[in-house]
Amino acid sequence: MERxxxxxxxxxxxxxxxxxxxxxxxxxxxxxxxxxEHHGHIVTGMNNQIVWxxxxxxxxxxxxxxxxxxxxxxxxxxxxKIENKPMxxxxxxxxxxxxxxxxxxxxxxxxHPDRLIVAMTTYNFTSIFAWNIxxxxxxxxxxxxxxxxxxxxxxxxxxxxxVGTAAFVWRLALxxxxxxxxxxxxxxxxxxxxxxxxLFIIMSFSFGLAFFILVLGTTFPxxxxxIGPNLVKRLGRLLGVFxxxxxxxxxVRHLSNFYAAEHGDFERFxxxxxxxxxxxxxxxxxxxxxxxxxxxxxxxAEKTSKGQVLFASVLIILxxxxxxxxxxxxxQAFPLEIFPAYDVTSTFSDGVINSYTPSIYEWALxxxxxxLAVMIAGMGVVALRILPMTLSDANIDPxxxxx
Amino acid sequence: MxxxxxxxxxxxxxxxxxxxxxxxxxxxxxxxxxxxPEGNAFMRINHMRLLRHDRDETMRLGNRDTQYxxxxxxxxxxxxxxxxxxxxxxxDGHFCKSxxxxxxxxxxxxxxxxxxxxEGFTALLMQSTPPSESEVATxxxxxxx
Amino acid sequence: MKLPALNNEAVRPAELxxxxxxxxxxxxxxxxxxxxxxxxxxxxxANANADAGKRWGMLIDVxxxxxxxxxxxxxxxxxxxxxxxxxxxxxxxxxxxxxxxHKQTGREAxxxxxxxxxxxPPCVDVCxxxxxxxxxxxxxxxxxxxxxxxxxxxxxxxxKARSFVHEDVEDQKAHAPRGKGTVExxxxxxxRVDKGGIPACVESCSATGxxxxxxxxxxxxxxxxxxxxxxxxxxxxxxDLRLNPGVRYSNL
Numbered sequence: 001m002e003r004x005x006x007x008x009x010x011x012x013x014x015x016x017x018x019x020x021x022x023x024x025x026x027x028x029x030x031x032x033x034x035x036x037e038h039h040g041h042i043v044t045g046m047n048n049q050i051v052w053x054x055x056x057x058x059x060x061x062x063x064x065x066x067x068x069x070x071x072x073x074x075x076x077x078x079x080x081k082i083e084n085k086p087m088x089x090x091x092x093x094x095x096x097x098x099x100x101x102x103x104x105x106x107x108x109x110x111x112h113p114d115r116l117i118v119a120m121t122t123y124n125f126t127s128i129f130a131w132n133i134x135x136x137x138x139x140x141x142x143x144x145x146x147x148x149x150x151x152x153x154x155x156x157x158x159x160x161x162x163v164g165t166a167a168f169v170w171r172l173a174l175x176x177x178x179x180x181x182x183x184x185x186x187x188x189x190x191x192x193x194x195x196x197x198x199l200f201i202i203m204s205f206s207f208g209l210a211f212f213i214l215v216l217g218t219t220f221p222x223x224x225x226x227i228g229p230n231l232v233k234r235l236g237r238l239l240g241v242f243x244x245x246x247x248x249x250x251x252v253r254h255l256s257n258f259y260a261a262e263h264g265d266f267e268r269f270x271x272x273x274x275x276x277x278x279x280x281x282x283x284x285x286x287x288x289x290x291x292x293x294x295x296x297x298x299x300x301a302e303k304t305s306k307g308q309v310l311f312a313s314v315l316i317i318l319x320x321x322x323x324x325x326x327x328x329x330x331x332q333a334f335p336l337e338i339f340p341a342y343d344v345t346s347t348f349s350d351g352v353i354n355s356y357t358p359s360i361y362e363w364a365l366x367x368x369x370x371x372l373a374v375m376i377a378g379m380g381v382v383a384l385r386i387l388p389m390t391l392s393d394a395n396i397d398p399x400x401x402x403x
Numbered sequence: 404m405x406x407x408x409x410x411x412x413x414x415x416x417x418x419x420x421x422x423x424x425x426x427x428x429x430x431x432x433x434x435x436x437x438x439x440p441e442g443n444a445f446m447r448i449n450h451m452r453l454l455r456h457d458r459d460e461t462m463r464l465g466n467r468d469t470q471y472x473x474x475x476x477x478x479x480x481x482x483x484x485x486x487x488x489x490x491x492x493x494x495d496g497h498f499c500k501s502x503x504x505x506x507x508x509x510x511x512x513x514x515x516x517x518x519x520x521x522e523g524f525t526a527l528l529m530q531s532t533p534p535s536e537s538e539v540a541t542x543x544x545x546x547x548x
Numbered sequence: 549m550k551l552p553a554l555n556n557e558a559v560r561p562a563e564l565x566x567x568x569x570x571x572x573x574x575x576x577x578x579x580x581x582x583x584x585x586x587x588x589x590x591x592x593x594a595n596a597n598a599d600a601g602k603r604w605g606m607l608i609d610v611x612x613x614x615x616x617x618x619x620x621x622x623x624x625x626x627x628x629x630x631x632x633x634x635x636x637x638x639x640x641x642x643x644x645x646x647x648x649x650h651k652q653t654g655r656e657a658x659x660x661x662x663x664x665x666x667x668x669p670p671c672v673d674v675c676x677x678x679x680x681x682x683x684x685x686x687x688x689x690x691x692x693x694x695x696x697x698x699x700x701x702x703x704x705x706x707x708k709a710r711s712f713v714h715e716d717v718e719d720q721k722a723h724a725p726r727g728k729g730t731v732e733x734x735x736x737x738x739x740r741v742d743k744g745g746i747p748a749c750v751e752s753c754s755a756t757g758x759x760x761x762x763x764x765x766x767x768x769x770x771x772x773x774x775x776x777x778x779x780x781x782x783x784x785x786x787x788d789l790r791l792n793p794g795v796r797y798s799n800l
Contacts (some may be wrong), residue, residue, distance in 0.1 A: 111697015111729030
């Protein structure tokens with residue numbers, strides 16, 4: 001194993017431009033939050049029917065990707081694959097950055113963001129949401145500790161392994177909790193399912209790694225550092241397997257739901273309906289987010305180029321976005337079935353499929369969260385010795401058949 | 404240069420001392436009913452603690468016969484504005500605002516609670532002869548609990 | 549010299565200490581509000597407050613509810629200060645009329661829907677700060693001081709009973725505070741019930757002559773509502789969820 005040298009990234013003009021662009025997006029999000037808080041949520045597209053909207057899609061996406069981005073480091077520390085070791089510091093930093101971005105969007109969309117301190121000190125422990133708040137805060141602490149023990153001198157490898165394992169277990173609990181936010185809602189046919197927790201876990205593997213590859217694949221050329229083609233191929237192959245796994249869990253979820261007559265109407269709405277959720281599912285989630293990238297990454301996996309892996313990562317991220325939009329918004333668009341034997345109408349949108357058009361403020365808030373994550377990751381690699389000077393293939397044992 | 408700074412400081416000091424002839428302190432409007440037996444100093448320090456305790460008594464335990472309910476505070480401390488109607492916290496001269504603005508402590512209550520008393524109390528205040536302290540106390544104890 | 553007995557009971561025999569009180573069984577029928585303060589759980593008293601011996605509920609007779617009558621909705625909005633401002637998607641609606649047509653038989657019916665005040669409320673389970681809570685007498689409320697406006701309770705409610713306040717509110721009723729950024733729902737007119745009254749919707753329904761709504765103490769076997777529930781068939785909505793709602797519907 002060749003010795004890895006970690007060095008801070010020199011802030012070139014290109015990096016300053018990116019920082020300025022991210023700053024602009026963050027400022028736009030900040031202004032949106034002030035506007036929404038002053039006028040009330042009436043200025044957004046969210047209402048009493050679509051209660052959680054685009055900001056929540058962005059937030060959950062970033063949170064799920066955050067826990068998945070830690071995977072690369074976990075594979076090194078917990079599962080002993082030392083060729084991942086040089087990327088472990090960046091993996092930890094990126095997971096912290098993504099979680100910060102996601103949480104930023106989530107708490108700024110609250111009806112009372114000024115009461116955040118209430119949320120962080122008053123807990124109702126029957127609420128999985130309350131547990132999630134504890135898990136999110138603890139994630140910062142555990143992964144922060146993990147990053148510290150990786151970077152500090154004189155720390156024994158067993159300690160790094162122990163902290164890495166703690167971080168791995170914590171992130172599994174966190175993602176299970178995030179999936180359970182939806183899976184434990186008995187009220188709606190689109191949510192009430194035990195498979196939501198493992199589905200979110202496998203989504204985190206897929207989106208997190210896609211994000212990691214994308215950010216790595218753009219940061220390294222930007223900073224003039226070399227990344228070896230075999231390493232990219234291996235990461236790409238792993239990503240392909242995760243994409244197929246997401247398709248599998250999606251298939252199980254929808255097939256099981258469809259089989260039950262009580263949930264059949266909801267499944268028909270998603271799979272064969274005439275709203276935007278049907279093409280969003282088949283084309284956005286399944287085709288763009290699953291089948292095409294899996295084909296790119298797994299067919300002739302020994303010959304995939306860096307460009308192809310990056311392109312597949314982008315597709316998986318877009319498809320993942322469509323997936324979460326379908327889960328979060330689709331689950332609310334379908335009306336509650338309070339009187340299953342009756343057709344219902346009322347002044348409160350009972351019995352009708354609810355529509356949702358996000359406003360510019362919600363887009364600004366969501367994109368600001370992504371920008372915040374990129375900004376934090378960027379600041380981290382410029383200020384600290386996170387990024388290795390080279391990720392050549394020298395560390396990969398050519399006789400080792402596993403990734 | 405030093406003389407310029409010194410003369411500027413003297414001018415500032417004179418301005419402050421000139422203005423501090425009582426006018427820096429807020430003008431707190433008088434209440435409609437009798438004074439609190441605990442005294443103003445006690446109420447200034449403890450009013451939030453009392454309000455919060457009685458809030459929980461009412462909201463969680465359903466006890467509406469409390470001594471420090473926000474409804475009664477708002478009623479007794481109503482300030483009449485133009486057209487002889489009570490003014491809300493958004494306008495200058497509201498009882499809570501006059502002190503809270505001075506102390507720069509943001510009031511969270513009136514996003515949800517009405518800062519003006521209810522119509523019955525307003526009608527009482529708008530009678531041709533202003534109500535006596537005991538009439539106010541009776542209304543607060545019996546009607547507004 | 550004989551030393552005086554250390555046993556205090558000889559000096560103050562009339563005072564029961566707490567252990568003797570509980571052993572005597574008097575504690576069985578009483579509710580402790582605070583250390584040393586107890587409330588006997590009788591029924592039907594004004595100022596009974598949030599008594600754990602009671603469970604407030606409603607019975608709605610769907611056959612008596614007229615399709616073109618909106619009295620309950622109007623009464624609730626007048627009583628509690630919420631309005632339909634012309635934006636039905638964002639306007640708060642604590643109670644609404646639901647018009648039903650049976651898919652197979654074509655039977656038409658109408659009924660009012662509001663917070664069902666469940667015994668196992670999903671909204672109370674999921675609230676991260678505990679702002680959504682159930683009182684000892686079964687009324688489910690939102691503590692708007694602690695509500696952070698996350699709207700998770702709105703996702704969890706199977707009856708879509710909760711509304712989010714999307715804009716600034718002015719001129720609130722003194723007994724029904726409500727404000728932007730918090731979640732609200734039917735309070736079962738708790739401000740009236742605490743003083744021995746009945747909810748505004750029930751009162752207005754009686755006033756129209758339809759008499760479709762009845763209110764009372766489900767735990768009191770002698771109350772009108774308990775007798776009606778015992779003698780006539782009724783259901784709770786989404787009974788399959790086992791929430792045991794306090795609002796029941798008959799002839800549905």
